[in-house]
Amino acid sequence: MSKSLQAIRGMNDILPEQTPLWRYFEGTVARLLDNYGYRQIRMPIVEFTELFKRSIGEVTDIVEKEMYTFDDRNGDSLTLRPEGTAACVRAVLEHGITGGGQVQKLWYVGPMFRHERPQKGRYRQFHQIGLEVFNLEGPDIDAELIVMTWRLWGELGLRDAVKLELNSLGTSESRGRYREALVEFLSAHVDKLDEDSQRRMKTNPLRVLDTKNPETQAILVDAPKMADYLDDESRAHFEGLKARLDAVGIPYVINPKLVRGLDYYSKTVFEWVTDKLGAQGTVCAGGRYDGLVEQMGGKPTPGVGFAMGIERLVLMLEALDKVPEELSRQVDIYLCAFGEAAELAALSLSERVRDQLPNLRLQVNAGAGSFKSQFKKADKSGALYALILGDDELAQQVVGFKPLRGQGEQQSIAWDALAAHLATCVVQG
Ligand code: ATP
Ligand code: MG
Numbered sequence: 001m002s003k004s005l006q007a008i009r010g011m012n013d014i015l016p017e018q019t020p021l022w023r024y025f026e027g028t029v030a031r032l033l034d035n036y037g038y039r040q041i042r043m044p045i046v047e048f049t050e051l052f053k054r055s056i057g058e059v060t061d062i063v064e065k066e067m068y069t070f071d072d073r074n075g076d077s078l079t080l081r082p083e084g085t086a087a088c089v090r091a092v093l094e095h096g097i098t099g100g101g102q103v104q105k106l107w108y109v110g111p112m113f114r115h116e117r118p119q120k121g122r123y124r125q126f127h128q129i130g131l132e133v134f135n136l137e138g139p140d141i142d143a144e145l146i147v148m149t150w151r152l153w154g155e156l157g158l159r160d161a162v163k164l165e166l167n168s169l170g171t172s173e174s175r176g177r178y179r180e181a182l183v184e185f186l187s188a189h190v191d192k193l194d195e196d197s198q199r200r201m202k203t204n205p206l207r208v209l210d211t212k213n214p215e216t217q218a219i220l221v222d223a224p225k226m227a228d229y230l231d232d233e234s235r236a237h238f239e240g241l242k243a244r245l246d247a248v249g250i251p252y253v254i255n256p257k258l259v260r261g262l263d264y265y266s267k268t269v270f271e272w273v274t275d276k277l278g279a280q281g282t283v284c285a286g287g288r289y290d291g292l293v294e295q296m297g298g299k300p301t302p303g304v305g306f307a308m309g310i311e312r313l314v315l316m317l318e319a320l321d322k323v324p325e326e327l328s329r330q331v332d333i334y335l336c337a338f339g340e341a342a343e344l345a346a347l348s349l350s351e352r353v354r355d356q357l358p359n360l361r362l363q364v365n366a367g368a369g370s371f372k373s374q375f376k377k378a379d380k381s382g383a384l385y386a387l388i389l390g391d392d393e394l395a396q397q398v399v400g401f402k403p404l405r406g407q408g409e410q411q412s413i414a415w416d417a418l419a420a421h422l423a424t425c426v427v428q429g
Contacts, residue, residue, distance in 0.1 A: 010116070010124030020327040021314055026109060028155055029129050029308075036148055038105045038131055043087040045111060049077040055086035055296055057263025059203040066114040080113035084130040085264070085289070085305055093298045098134040107131035109310075121280025121312045130286075130307035134293070137302035139240030142268045142288060143248075145306055146241075149272060149284055150250050156313075157322040162272045162283065164250065166241070167258040169206075169226060169265055170234040172291055178229035179205055185223050192219055209257040225256050234267050241268060260285065264292040268304065276319050277312055284308035332361040332426045334383035335399075336374040338390040346389045349399070349415055356419035360426060379404055384426065387418075 007013060014022060030040075049069050056062050068080040081087055088106060092098045109129045116122055133141055146164065153159045169175055186193065186201045186208060193201065194213045201208055211217060230238070245252055252270075260269045269287035277283075286306025293301035317323055337346035350364050363381060365374055378386040384407070388400030399418060402410040413421050 008124065010118035012123060012125070018314070020330060021317060021323055022310065024324065024327055025156070025310060025314060025317065026129065029152060030109075032148060032152055032155070033107050033131065036105075036144070038107045041088060041091060041106045041108050042110075043081075043084070043091050043108060045081050045113075046078050047081055047087050047090065049079040051086050051090055051296075052079055052082060055089065055264060055292060056083070057204075060263060061261055062114065066116055068113045068115060082114045083112055083262075084108050084110075084128060084307060085132060085292070088130075088132045088305075089293055089296055089298075089303070092134060093293065093296065098293070098298070098301050101135050103136055104134045105131070106133070119280070121277050121309075121315060123311060127310040128307040129310060130305060132303060132305035134301055134303050136304070137290065139237050139244060139268070142237075142241050142304055143244035145286065145304065146245060146250060146270060147248055149306070149308075150248070153272075156317060158274075158313075158316060158320065161276050161316065161320055162274050164245075164252040165255040165258050165271045165273060166252050167226065167255055167269050168230060168234055168238040168267050169259065169269055169287075170230045171266055174229050174231040174234060175206075175226075175266070178224065178226050181224040181229065182206070182208070189219050192216075204263075206259045207261070209259050210261070220257070227254075227256060237267050260287060264289040264295070266290045270306070272308075274316060276316055280312060282309075283312045283316065329382035329384070330361065331363045331381040331383040333363070333385050333387060333422060334378035334381050334404075335362065335364045335387040335389065336371075336378060337364070338371065338374075338388075339394075342389045342391060342394050345394055349389070349418065352415075353419045353422065357423060360422060385422075 033040075049067070052067060053063055058064075062082045067082055070078060072078050088108065092104060092106075098104055107130065110127065111125050112128050113125055115124055118124060131145070133145070150159070153162055170178070183201060183205050186197075186205060190198060190201070192215070193208070194211065194216050197208045197211050197213065197216050208216070209220060209223070211220070242252075258269055258271060265287040267288040267290065270285070271282050272284040273281045274283055275281060284306055285308075286304070288302070288304040290300075290302045292303055293299070335346055335350055337343045346364055350362055353360065353362060363383070365377055369377070375386065384403070384405055386402045386404055388402060393399055393412075396412070397415050398412045399415065400410055401413045401421070
């Protein structure tokens with residue numbers, strides 16, 4: 001096939017077989033967020049390149065090598081958003097909705113774009129559900145974010161498959177002192193570090209902690225620990241968060257090497273990780289970014305948020321066999337009509353039924369096909385019942401009502417009684 005007729009590498013179609021699971025996942029999260037009082041915000045998927053450079057940080061993987069950046073026809077440099085926080089902060093500032101200390105609890109969902117090497121769980125267009133909370137500075141809100149995701153894992157049946165990792169990066173002052181100590185340590189071992197870490201040591205030393213190189217990891221065992229450099233306020237904040245997680249009974253591990261890839265984090269950072277997806281193990285990640293709004297030109301405004309990768313969570317639901325049974329059935333009733341007159345009657349009958357049962361999933365297959373082929377389709381649709389309308393039924397103003405899943409014999413139902421009858425046999429969502 002010619003290349004222009006193929007999707008771009010790492011950008012996937014989500015086919016009709018997969019969308020029920022996506023909608024189940026997104027619907028479950030949306031309902032949960034509604035219940036906790038979060039409100040949805042929708043931002044454009046393109047922003048000025050400068051926005052991402054300024055917020056995410058010049059010396060990060062995203063800005064250095066992952067952004068889709070192009071000049072538009074005006075000559076402005078634009079970028080397909082690689083994440084949601086920058087755009088969300090831009091939006092709240094632009095519309096002044098965090099001014100005067102107003103609390104905002106916001107969430108968003110949509111595609112993100114990063115030029116990475118595509119592999120299972122890692123794509124160039126992927127999807128996140130993220131949330132951001134502004135103007136709440138205590139550990140209670142950090143805890144709420146984590147408690148909410150814990151509830152989500154519970155609803156999805158994933159609790160046993162995920163683990164919470166936590167760390168505190170302190171304030172920018174304490175992180176600065178730690179950075180100095182770390183650079184001093186790394187400098188003393190520079191000849192034993194891998195090339196990537198030698199480079200990062202100069203540009204973004206905390207990222208060295210993130211290395212996947214086992215030899216570098218071995219050296220880091222003796223490196224200074226962030227925990228020893230935390231200021232009192234950050235320490236109290238971290239203790240407050242842990243106490244709340246303990247109170248709710250959410251297990252966690254402290255991972256002193258968890259630094260996250262972006263520059264803007266402070267104090268709390270966390271990741272939910274799984275060993276069920278191979279190398280792409282982080283399904284939800286976030287943290288506090290108290291300095292970001294100010295860094296982007298706003299008044300000092302505490303912020304905290306996270307984002308989860310929808311593809312990875314959908315993969316997990318599949319891998320762990322947690323796809324709800326009912327998703328395989330997208331139709332309740334399948335109506336087969338035979339002949340032109342019956343077809344017309346089927347149309348008006350089905351519309352009458354929809355008037356009375358607006359949530360009924362009723363598929364009408366009028367026209368083409370023999371009795372046998374229509375039944376095959378009815379069966380394949382997953383419907384619980386078929387309705388049959390041919391010349392005989394038409395003459396008597398009834399339909400044949402045929403259970404497709406072994407729930408009894410076929411019966412005749414009068415048109416006037418059909419909606420009431422269907423209401424008793426189909427549980428409506
Ligand atoms: P990773 O370490 O896996 O590259 P990250 O730290 O770059 O992740 P974040 O920017 O924190 O990821 O994004 C939050 C979540 O979005 C990740 O935990 C993951 O679930 C998902 N995610 C990030 N990048 C991708 C991608 N390229 N493809 C699919 N999902 C992704
Ligand atoms: Mg990444």
